Amino acid sequence: MVKENVSKKGKALRKLSKPRKDGKPKKDERWKSPQKIRDVLGMSSTGTPFPDKVIAKVLSEEDQEVHKFFQRKTQATLADLIMDTPINTVENKRLFMRAFLLFIQKCFLLATFSANVTPRAYPALFNVENTKQRNWALHVHNFLIE
Numbered sequence: 001m002v003k004e005n006v007s008k009k010g011k012a013l014r015k016l017s018k019p020r021k022d023g024k025p026k027k028d029e030r031w032k033s034p035q036k037i038r039d040v041l042g043m044s045s046t047g048t049p050f051p052d053k054v055i056a057k058v059l060s061e062e063d064q065e066v067h068k069f070f071q072r073k074t075q076a077t078l079a080d081l082i083m084d085t086p087i088n089t090v091e092n093k094r095l096f097m098r099a100f101l102l103f104i105q106k107c108f109l110l111a112t113f114s115a116n117v118t119p120r121a122y123p124a125l126f127n128v129e130n131t132k133q134r135n136w137a138l139h140v141h142n143f144l145i146e
Helices: 002-017 034-041 061-070 075-084 090-109 119-125 128-133 136-145
Strands: none
Touching: 034 136, 061 090, 061 119, 075 090, 090 119, 090 128, 090 136, 119 128, 119 136
């Protein structure tokens, strides 16, 4: 039964990634809805949407420090941060969660050819305690249709 489910997801992903016959990109056609992404990747499509972008001027001082710390991080620096961060305090746990969320977005959900993390991933840095209540499918959908 698990193999059938994986097979269905694989077929759906292949179908979504097929180019048009004329070779032009069809992003708008491929990713018609966050529900399609939810079905393929099994992510949450309900809850609070992420903001479109982070405006540093309106962030609290603590959030501005977090934003500055994670700006221009690469996949390698995030991986090092994840591996080297002990989870012995609440602050370290938040640091680990932020680094892990950015790493997952950089590698899988919001992958780009750039070495740095896309700014579209930054809204996930704030309020990490509520990541399960976020609309991840819509977040990925908005990135893909841009």
